[in-house]
Structure formats: structure tokens, C-alpha cells
Amino acid sequence: MANEVILLDFWPSPFGMRVRIALAEKGVKYEYRDEDLRNKSPLLLQMNPIHKKIPVLIHNGRPVCESLVAVQYVDEAWNDKSPLLPSDPYQRAQARFWADFVDKKIYDIGKKTWATKGEELEAAKKEFIDALKLLEVELGNKPYFGGETIGYVDVVLIPFYCWFYAYETCGNFSIEPECPVLIAWAKRCMQKESISESLPDQQKVYEFVLMMRKNLGIE
Amino acid sequence: MGEVKLLGSWGSPFSRRVEMALKHKGVEYEFIDEDLANKSPLLLQYNPVHKKVPVLLHNGKPIAESVVILEYIDETWKTNPIFPKHPYEKAMARFWAKFIDEKCNPAIWQIIWSRDKERDKAIEEAIVHLKTLENELKDKKFFGGETIGVVDIVANLIGFWLGVMQEATGIELVTKERFPILSNWIDEYVSCSVIKENLPPREKLLEAFKSRLNAPAWKY
Numbered sequence: 001m002a003n004e005v006i007l008l009d010f011w012p013s014p015f016g017m018r019v020r021i022a023l024a025e026k027g028v029k030y031e032y033r034d035e036d037l038r039n040k041s042p043l044l045l046q047m048n049p050i051h052k053k054i055p056v057l058i059h060n061g062r063p064v065c066e067s068l069v070a071v072q073y074v075d076e077a078w079n080d081k082s083p084l085l086p087s088d089p090y091q092r093a094q095a096r097f098w099a100d101f102v103d104k105k106i107y108d109i110g111k112k113t114w115a116t117k118g119e120e121l122e123a124a125k126k127e128f129i130d131a132l133k134l135l136e137v138e139l140g141n142k143p144y145f146g147g148e149t150i151g152y153v154d155v156v157l158i159p160f161y162c163w164f165y166a167y168e169t170c171g172n173f174s175i176e177p178e179c180p181v182l183i184a185w186a187k188r189c190m191q192k193e194s195i196s197e198s199l200p201d202q203q204k205v206y207e208f209v210l211m212m213r214k215n216l217g218i219e
Numbered sequence: 220m221g222e223v224k225l226l227g228s229w230g231s232p233f234s235r236r237v238e239m240a241l242k243h244k245g246v247e248y249e250f251i252d253e254d255l256a257n258k259s260p261l262l263l264q265y266n267p268v269h270k271k272v273p274v275l276l277h278n279g280k281p282i283a284e285s286v287v288i289l290e291y292i293d294e295t296w297k298t299n300p301i302f303p304k305h306p307y308e309k310a311m312a313r314f315w316a317k318f319i320d321e322k323c324n325p326a327i328w329q330i331i332w333s334r335d336k337e338r339d340k341a342i343e344e345a346i347v348h349l350k351t352l353e354n355e356l357k358d359k360k361f362f363g364g365e366t367i368g369v370v371d372i373v374a375n376l377i378g379f380w381l382g383v384m385q386e387a388t389g390i391e392l393v394t395k396e397r398f399p400i401l402s403n404w405i406d407e408y409v410s411c412s413v414i415k416e417n418l419p420p421r422e423k424l425l426e427a428f429k430s431r432l433n434a435p436a437w438k439y
Contacts, residue, residue, distance in 0.1 A: 050318070050351055059307075062307060064307070064310045064314075065314060066313075066314055066317055068313075068317075069310050069313045069314050069317065070310070072309075072310070072313065073306055073307070073309075073310040076306035076309065077306045077307075089291055089294040089295050090277070090280055090282070090291070092290070092291070092294065093282045093287050093288070093290065093291040094282075096284070096287045096290060097282070097283060097284055097287050100284055100286075100287060101268065134268060
């Protein structure tokens with residue numbers, strides 16, 4: 001049976017990056033298709049009619065939507081190497097809890113650091129740093145959230161690292177002095193090819209954010 | 220297989236999800252009812268991040284977030300599985316659980332707590348999402364097939380709380396005319412024994428909604 005894998009994605013999307021990293025960790029060969037989100041392809045609309053969003057992983061013609069669902073699917077469908085979730089049910093529950101935490105906090109609050117001003121911005125910056133600090137406590141002195149090797153939470157969180165420069169520059173704040181352990185973790189992750197090859201350059205992300213700010217009418 | 224405790228709340232659909240799963244698998248547990256207006260030191264200790272129910276304690280180790288707990292329960296107690304075995308079907312179950320939690324339920328709550336134009340908008344949105352969910356059900360008895368699965372458990376707000384909310388507000392969202400398949404599912408759902416035995420007392424829930432609706436700006 002041919003193993004045909006297509007990923008419908010959009011280059012700056014941290015959600016798409018998660019799936020890229022998971023596929024790379026598993027050594028899966030796939031076709032990457034970058035979508036123009038202002039002009040979505042018929043395939044995207046067909047494969048994700050409910051949300052019409054990327055990423056969509058298409059495995060032998062069957063779509064898996066929602067990045068966390070897709071990453072877990074990749075982990076389970078290609079279970080011969082590089083497990084992303086631990087085998088112990090309690091550890092798995094902790095990993096899922098923190099992945100859910102990242103999903104609830106990082107993207108939305110991160111967005112406020114480049115899309116808001118004044119008091120709203122100040123509140124967002126504080127909330128963002130507080131969330132990162134909680135993640136730092138969870139990381140502890142492990143090299144990765146997954147322990148000695150990259151795991152589910154690492155895959156779910158690291159894509160936002162290439163957005164940090166944009167957050168910091170637009171929001172006028174610096175993350176490293178507040179969260180040195182997390183930045184050290186991020187740099188350690190970037191040493192891994194599966195991650196560095198999956199994340200775009202932070203300058204390009206920043207330019208993309210500037211364009212979005214302009215489109216949204218934010219000065 | 221170890222000591223199981225559940226920090227929950229009698230009226231919380233999230234808390235009841237966990238009870239349904241535990242009962243479905245025949246797992247004995249101690250229920251600790253939390254007063255959400257006055258959270259116990261135990262709750263704050265075991266869920267410092269969100270400070271919410273439910274929290275499952277298995278041999279003293281806490282797990283929070285209802286769907287995370289459901290996955291844990293299915294992996295720990297193998298009787299009567301609630302998740303499908305095959306990775307693709309499992310991915311679909313996770314997708315629909317997310318859809319219910321991120322789209323259907325918030326739209327339903329928005330109807331209850333909003334008024335006038337905002338409420339009309341919320342009703343429109345809820346109808347769209349519930350139609351999508353109904354299409355997924357098709358001709359199956361339950362989302363899980365012949366027996367209840369995780370999606371049925373996660374859909375408990377729609378299965379039971381919604382009926383009570385409709386009575387408390389006088390709003391008719393899910394009717395047999397508008398949602399024939401979903402209405403059928405609701406009937407099957409509340410007659411299914413493991414579900415029936417894990418629902419809050421209807422009158423008590425109705426009273427709670429009515430009093431909250433009459434109180435000034437309150438959010439669940």
C-alpha cells in the first residue's frame with residue numbers, strides 16, 4: 001500500500017510547523033503544499049470543510065485536521081520510531097495537559113503582543129511572560145519537555161519561538177531576561193534538524209507580522 | 220487498581236464526563252463535591268494552573284482537563300474502551316470532541332448568557348455547529364457506534380444540560396423538526412443506563428439555571 005502523505009500548510013503558521021516537525025521526527029516523506037489563505041485551494045476546502053483551516057494532514061487520501069490531533073495521529077500511525085508521547089499513561093496525561101495549556105494561552109496572548117496597544121498590550125505582555133514561566137517550571141532541569149529526547153510538548157511549543165522576535169519587537173519587551181531557561185531550551189531544540197528545518201526565519205516572520213498589522217490597520 | 224478520587228461539582232458537565240467514563244468501566248471512586256464559589260485548598264493544590272474541576276486523583280497523582288482525564292482513564296482501565304483502536308478513527312474522535320468543546324458548547328453558553336441581538340446571533344451560530352455535528356452522527360445510534368464512545372460522553376451538555384437550559388430560558392434550539400437525528404440521539408442518550416445514572420438531578424439543575432439567569436451578570 002503506497003504511503004501517500006500531503007500536508008496543506010501556510011509557511012508562518014506555528015500550527016503547521018508542529019506537524020512538519022512530527023513528520024520529520026518520524027522520517028516520513030511527504031508533499032508540502034503552501035496555501036494562499038486569501039484564495040484557499042479546492043483541496044483544502046474539500047479536506048477541511050468544517051474549519052477551512054490549515055494544517056491538514058492527508059494520509060492516503062484521508063484528512064486529519066487540527067494540529068494537536070494531527071501530531072498525535074502521526075505519533076500513532078508511525079509508531080516504529082521516535083515516540084513523541086511517553087508510554088506511561090500518567091506521563092502522557094501530563095504531556096496532553098501542557099499541550100492543551102500551550103494551545104489555550106500562547107497563540108492568543110502572543111497575538112495581543114503585536115495586535116494591541118496601551119493597557120491591553122501591557123496586560124498581554126504580563127500574561128504571556130507568566131504563561132512562559134509556568135512552562136519553565138514544568139520543564140525544570142530536563143533538556144526537553146519530553147525528557148532526554150524531544151516529545152509532544154516540545155513539538156507543540158517550539159514553533160512559537162520563531163515568532164518571539166516579532167512579539168518582542170512589536171510589543172517592545174524582551175523574553176530572555178524573564179525566561180532564560182525557556183530560551184535555552186528553545187536554542188537547544190533549534191540544534192535539531194527536524195525543528196530547524198521546519199521553522200521559518202524569525203526575520204521573515206516579523207515582516208509577515210508587520211504586513212498583518214498594516215492590513216489590520218494597527219500602527 | 221489503586222485509589223481513585225474525583226474532585227468535581229454536581230452540576231458541571233465536565234465533571235460528569237469523568238464520572239460517566241469511570242462508571243462505564245466499573246471503576247470505584249470517591250467523589251469530592253467542590254463548592255465552585257469557595258474552592259477547597261485540595262483543589263487549588265491539585266490544579267494550581269486552572270483551579271478548575273474536574274481533577275482526577277489516581278494514587279494521589281492529579282490529572283486535570285476533562286478530555287485529558289478521559290484519555291487517561293481509557294489507557295489505564297481497559298474494560299469497555301471509549302476511544303476507537305485505530306489511529307485514524309481515534310483522530311476523528313479527538314477532532315469531534317474538540318469541535319464540541321470549541322464550537323458547539325461555547326455557542327450554547329453564549330445563547331444562555333446573552334440577550335437580544337447578541338442572543339439571536341448566538342442561536343444562528345449554534346444551529347450551524349449542531350447541524351455539522353448531526354451530519355457526523357448520520358444513521359449511527361451513538362457517535363461511538365452501537366455503544367457510547369468518548370464523543371458521546373463529551374457531548375453530554377448537548378445530551379442533557381441543553382434540554383434543561385431550553386426549559387429555563389424558553390428558547391427552543393434543538394427540536395425534532397430542526398434536528399431529527401440529534402433529537403433521536405438525545406433520547407437514546409438519556410435512556411442509556413450509564414448515562415442516566417450520571418446526570419445531575421434535573422429539578423436541581425433547572426432551579427440553578429433559573430436563579431443564575433435572574434441574577435446580575437454571572438458567568439458559569
